[in-house]
Amino acid sequence: MWWKISAVVLLLLVFLFGLLVPLYPGLTHAAPDTVAPGASFVLQIQGYNTFFTRAEAPVRVWLVHEGRHVLASGSVQAVDEVTLEARFEVPATMPVPASSLPLDLVVDDRLHGAMFLPNAVRVQSLSGETVAAADSLWRLAEVRDLHRNEDFRFTHIPINYESIRNLYFHVPMWMVMFVLFLLSMWHSVVHLRTSDAIADARAAGYAEVGLLFGMLGLVTGMLWANYTWGAPWSNDIKQLMTAAALLVYLAYFILRASFDEPEKSARIAAVYNIFAFASLVPLIYIVPRIFSSLHPGGEGNPVFNREDLNVNMRLVFYPAVLGWTLLGLWIARLRIRLSILNEQLMDR
Amino acid sequence: MKFFSRRLFLTIVLFHQLYLPEVRAQGSGDFMRETGKIGVVVGVILLIFLGLILYLVRLDRKLTKLEQQINDQHERTH
Numbered sequence: 001m002w003w004k005i006s007a008v009v010l011l012l013l014v015f016l017f018g019l020l021v022p023l024y025p026g027l028t029h030a031a032p033d034t035v036a037p038g039a040s041f042v043l044q045i046q047g048y049n050t051f052f053t054r055a056e057a058p059v060r061v062w063l064v065h066e067g068r069h070v071l072a073s074g075s076v077q078a079v080d081e082v083t084l085e086a087r088f089e090v091p092a093t094m095p096v097p098a099s100s101l102p103l104d105l106v107v108d109d110r111l112h113g114a115m116f117l118p119n120a121v122r123v124q125s126l127s128g129e130t131v132a133a134a135d136s137l138w139r140l141a142e143v144r145d146l147h148r149n150e151d152f153r154f155t156h157i158p159i160n161y162e163s164i165r166n167l168y169f170h171v172p173m174w175m176v177m178f179v180l181f182l183l184s185m186w187h188s189v190v191h192l193r194t195s196d197a198i199a200d201a202r203a204a205g206y207a208e209v210g211l212l213f214g215m216l217g218l219v220t221g222m223l224w225a226n227y228t229w230g231a232p233w234s235n236d237i238k239q240l241m242t243a244a245a246l247l248v249y250l251a252y253f254i255l256r257a258s259f260d261e262p263e264k265s266a267r268i269a270a271v272y273n274i275f276a277f278a279s280l281v282p283l284i285y286i287v288p289r290i291f292s293s294l295h296p297g298g299e300g301n302p303v304f305n306r307e308d309l310n311v312n313m314r315l316v317f318y319p320a321v322l323g324w325t326l327l328g329l330w331i332a333r334l335r336i337r338l339s340i341l342n343e344q345l346m347d348r
Numbered sequence: 349m350k351f352f353s354r355r356l357f358l359t360i361v362l363f364h365q366l367y368l369p370e371v372r373a374q375g376s377g378d379f380m381r382e383t384g385k386i387g388v389v390v391g392v393i394l395l396i397f398l399g400l401i402l403y404l405v406r407l408d409r410k411l412t413k414l415e416q417q418i419n420d421q422h423e424r425t426h
Binding site: 019028048160161162163165166169170173209212215216219220223224226227228331334335338341342345348 | 380381383384385386387388389391392393395396399400403404407410411414417418421
């Protein structure tokens with residue numbers, strides 16, 4: 001009973017904090033996004049959750065190429081809470097031989113802390129030809145003494161924005177699925193050792209609810225992907241592998257249904273279930289680490305990293321995983337109690 | 349009852365068609381792509397909610413069937 005109450009309390013807290021804690025202030029876009037070498041221009045910067053008019057001077061703005069070549073803004077002016085204007089003089093030379101130079105935007109002040117927008121502006125030579133390199137003008141400024149925002153907030157990640165909150169809803173689905181499939185496999189092992197029909201019912205119940213959570217993980221992932229990666233399905237390695245894993249478990253239920261003798265069916269299903277779980281681990285935990293993925297956590301993905309999942313987000317994420325897992329166990333046990341009653345009724 | 353639910357349904361559909369374009373015109377266009385993308389979080393939570401509810405409805409039906417079986421057996425034995 002206590003764990004059912006914990007599930008409800010934890011999830012309640014996760015919904016409250018997960019949805020109500022604001023994101024850190026951040027930058028969404030900047031205009032113009034392309035400028036010519038030697039240009040003098042005013043960069044209009046759009047903020048999110050910002051209060052630019054309330055920021056104390058100095059508000060410092062930089063354009064940075066690969067962290068080394070830096071342009072500092074001459075003057076910065078707040079237009080309104082979410083719009084900032086910064087004047088820049090672009091040198092006529094590029095810091096490295098290139099026809100096109102991507103620049104990251106950094107805005108820093110004490111109220112907001114440092115804010116970043118990768119690839120905000122591009123210096124593009126008009127003729128498309130490579131511009132001679134002379135980096136002395138690109139080394140006059142330095143990005144330093146950045147402020148840190150210490151408020152209790154969630155990470156602002158460009159493109160994701162508020163959808164980062166899906167961390168507490170989409171991601172735990174996979175953890176629940178894994179725990180339920182693990183329990184299912186364990187009961188299959190017990191069934192093979194004891195031939196206990198109840199162990200088989202448990203294995204089937206945990207697998208069924210595990211599959212439900214796996215499917216929820218897949219569809220919520222597709223929705224999230226549609227608005228961050230641009231398409232619901234992009235043959236990402238993790239998408240492919242989880243789809244394969246879910247099919248393996250779908251086959252478990254087809255296998256169960258395809259034998260007339262219940263005892264034989266239970267035995268074969270138990271053996272298959274152990275293999276299914278053994279295939280789940282490489283499919284979900286090993287193969288996606290070998291290939292590059294759009295998902296965070298793997299190599300070649302600079303968008304999310306360990307720092308992005310900041311302490312505040314972990315504080316909500318871990319209870320979310322625990323809460324959803326307990327809810328999954330609860331639903332699975334309801335299913336199992338039903339199967340056991342069914343079994344007992346048949347025996348009478 | 350049936351009439352009522354049908355009327356309710358129609359009201360919702362009409363409401364949707366009449367008022368939604370107006371709401372859309374005021375906003376930036378796409379609820380999901382609006383700055384912040386909070387709509388995606390709403391969508392994800394709704395999908396999870398619907399998935400769990402559908403499963404519980406299925407479980408409920410199975411339980412009803414079991415109850416009927418138990419009742420039948422009970423009547424046969426008495």
